[in-house]
Amino acid sequence: MPDKPEDSFASEMSDVKPLAPSNQADIKKNREETPGQLARRQAAVRHKLLDLNFLATDDHIELLKSNDILEYKKDGVQHGVYRKLRLGQYQIEARLDLHRKTVDEARREVFQFIKDCLKYGLRTVMVLHGKGDRNKQQEAIIKTYVNKWLPEFExxxxxxxxxxxxxxxxxxxxxxxxSDEEKQNNRERFGLR
Structure with missing residues (x-):
């Protein structure tokens, strides 16, 4: 009959020597990235991008009706320029379609769309927000928020x-x-300083 389990374990471990104590931590970095690390990094980047988005959605706003007209003009915009815009006489350089988007999706898309248009020097663009005809109250939710968000852009x-x-x-x-570059090009083209 074999010895007690404790005796058997002690005999097996008799030639094992303890590791020498070390004052240094093992800081070798594991080069392989786990799926969890990758997901956390992507979430952090998305969160940081969302933080840059200053468009508000938490304010209580009165909803517009489907046939309400949106109109806005900052001081300094010439009447003739605004009239041409209102009549659709400028070439549309880019479009964003928000049909079937949630308010949060629309918020992100409008923010990115305007930033991209500015990056590429576009001047006249269009957002298709829909009328809200499909809901019973004929309230245009996305249209209402677009009307609120656009003036927030300087x-x-x-x-x-x-x-x-x-x-x-x-x-x-x-x-x-x-853009500043386009303004400078106009100054040079028309001989202004």
Missing amino acids: EVLAFHSAQKQHGGTGAVYILLRK
Whole structure:
């Protein structure tokens, strides 16, 4: 019959020597990234990008109706320029379609769309926000928020509901500020300082 389990374990461990104590921690970094680390890093980057988005959604705002007209013009925008925008006489350089988006999705998309348009020097763009005709109260939720968000951009000079052929009250024309580079090009082209 074998010895007690404790005796068997002691005999097996008799030639084992303890490790020498060390004052240094093992700081060798594991080079392989785990899926969890990757997911946390991506979430942190997304969160940081969302933090840059200053467009508010938590305010209580009175909802617009489907056929309400959006109109906004900052001081300094010439009447003729605003009139051409209102009549859809400028070439639309980019479009954003917000149909079937939630308010939060629309918020992110409008923010990124305006930033991208500014980055590429676009001046006249359009957002298709819809009319809200599908809901019973005929309240245009996304349209209401677009109307609230656009004036929050310093670079948005004016906007107006589109002409019928471009979506009518379900879309909005937007006039963006010229980039500094474009302003300088105009000065050089027209001999101004």
